[in-house]
Amino acid sequence: MLRNDGLIISQRGRGSFVRADPPMRYYASLTGSRKKRLEADRRRDTFSQQIEAQGKTPHQVSSVETLPATAEVAAHLGVEPGTLVAVRRRIMYADDQPLQLGDSYYPLDIVQGSKIMSPEDVVEGTDQVLEDLGHTPTRYEDEITWRMPSVEEATKLHLGPATPVGRLLRTSIDQHDRPIELYQVILPGDRHVLLYEVDAQ
Template identity: 40%
Template sequence: MAAARQGRVAVWAQIAEDLRSKIADGTLAANRQLPTEADLTTQYGVARATVRQALTTLVNEGLIVPRAPRGYFVRHRKPLFYRPQTEFRPQPKTPEMDRFMADHSADGREPRQTIDVAIVSPPPDVMQRLRLEEGELALVRRRVRYLDGEPFNTNDSYYPLRLVQDTEIMHPVDIARGVNQVLAELGYPQVRALDEIYLRMPTPDEVRRLELAPGTPVACHICTGLCPDGTPVRVVVNILPGDRHVIVYERDGMTVDGDE
């Protein structure tokens, strides 16, 4: 560390970068235990508080996890491939599993979800997308989706209450044939979707629901479903932690952005 102490970069930041590099190149493999704080203190010739600051940084970046009383371990990263373009594909044939469950059961992971339903005054941005009148209520179906016990994303779907009042959409259970099909049966088929993706830091509620470590960014995917006449009937807000997802799009044709 003698050379590392030279320059303006803080020593704890240099230790963090050294450990980060070892994780990136596989020297410290997934699930491997890091040296103890005492060993790192000796290895780098610094105070224990300096080592702890470096380790805290890597925890906040989602690279390592503390497992008391054993110490710190390299986090096993197995991201979910999130595909917005699959929105309108047919539902799985197995009634007890929705699209998410079917996709990832076969991947060797254990999926589950929670579903809550409420009648709400929607947030202003949702109200605007659904073109609701002032004071008009919406129904929201809130999901937290898990893989192997870890919350991977949230999925909050808003509908004008006047369209779904007294329908099965109001029940906090999975709908085997899909909510899109229910809306079509009610006379509101969705033929187009407007997708928006925002990258930002999470809200306190998102941190709580997704059990996010400090400093974890999220992608916010907002999908507005539109009927043939352009009427919006559904707004879905998906929150995707940046350390757990890869967003994948498929496009037809050979044109690459920037290459006319």
């Protein structure tokens, strides 16, 4: 019960320990913020800024592939199912702990030949690369659901038994009203507080 509530962590061969750190704050309304990117002068993406602000050291392990779009991906990107899209997969860390899984899907005609197609870390952030390519993200549409993780997700995130995850599915739309990215982030429920700032006007 304590593990399911995120109050203890288990380490193979060592035992169970009281969690020393509070859950990480995931500022969903600031993720992808153009203002934050410009303040960082192309040196840090918004994920890194958020993690560093909470006293942790961020890093990511990325891979890139080209795949046929599933029906869900195609619907969000406005393409036909089976259309080839670029996929950038990331395991995102705070210090040495895997914190999130992030998969980004892009129309291939936009990102072909860009930094997004390289597994190397994009220090300025992929939104900045999209802007450099002439596709400035101007708004986002978010869908948030909760579920139990897949076996692959639980393995990559080192999840204990019965730990649920949040799934945030964000569609980025550019200045021409074209969908330019579908971003899926998987957030372990025992490690995150999801925060939004909403303008009341």
